[in-house]
Amino acid sequence: MLSGRCHCGRITYAVDGRLGAVTYCYCETCRRVQGGAFVVAAPARRKYFRLLTGAEAITEYESSPGKYRAFCRVCGSPLWSRRAGDPDTLRLRLGAIDGDPGRRPAAHVYVAEKAPWFAITDDLPRSEGDGSDLHPR
Numbered sequence: 001m002l003s004g005r006c007h008c009g010r011i012t013y014a015v016d017g018r019l020g021a022v023t024y025c026y027c028e029t030c031r032r033v034q035g036g037a038f039v040v041a042a043p044a045r046r047k048y049f050r051l052l053t054g055a056e057a058i059t060e061y062e063s064s065p066g067k068y069r070a071f072c073r074v075c076g077s078p079l080w081s082r083r084a085g086d087p088d089t090l091r092l093r094l095g096a097i098d099g100d101p102g103r104r105p106a107a108h109v110y111v112a113e114k115a116p117w118f119a120i121t122d123d124l125p126r127s128e129g130d131g132s133d134l135h136p137r
Contacts, residue, residue: 004096006072006079010054013079015092017048022094022103023131024124027110029063033071033078037118040094041081042103049090107134 002015020043030039051058059073066084071077080090094101107124109131120126125134 002101003098004079004092005098006054006057006075006077006096008072008075008077010057010074011072011077011079012052012054014050014052015044015048016050017045019044019092019101019103021106022101024105024108024120025110026108026114026118028113030110031113031115033061033063033069034093037115038108039078040105041091042094042101043089044080044092046088046090107131109134 002019003012004015005012022040022042024038024040026038031037033039054072057072057074058070058079060068060070063069063081067081068084069081070079072079077096078093079096080092082090105124108120108126110129111120111126112128114120127134
């Protein structure tokens with residue numbers, strides 16, 4: 001089981017299932033809401049996710065049509081995002097996970113929007129867009 005929390009500790013959660021593929025996302029929106037060169041996220045099935053404390057401290061922001069980003073209204077920690085069209089999945093921010101999530105990054109996505117001052121220095125697969133070209137369905 002994984003656990004996670006915001007910086008101030010008001011919001012805590014547990015994940016009883018395995019996380020999906022971890023990605024580095026370089027899209028402009030992720031960079032701005034994360035405050036860095038990229039965000040590191042992994043999908044979790046909602047049925048395995050349990051909010052333990054802090055429901056009253058969660059704030060969501062619709063960053064683009066149908067995409068919501070959740071964060072702590074007290075400390076500002078980004079926690080997850082979700083899409084209205086995929087209600088069964090939360091994309092957890094790995095920086096909020098306690099300990100080792102048991103997965104390693106698999107790809108870089110939205111590299112076309114990467115900040116010009118950041119260099120990708122590994123050999124992971126790269127996608128100019130959402131990565132669908134890397135993971136055929």
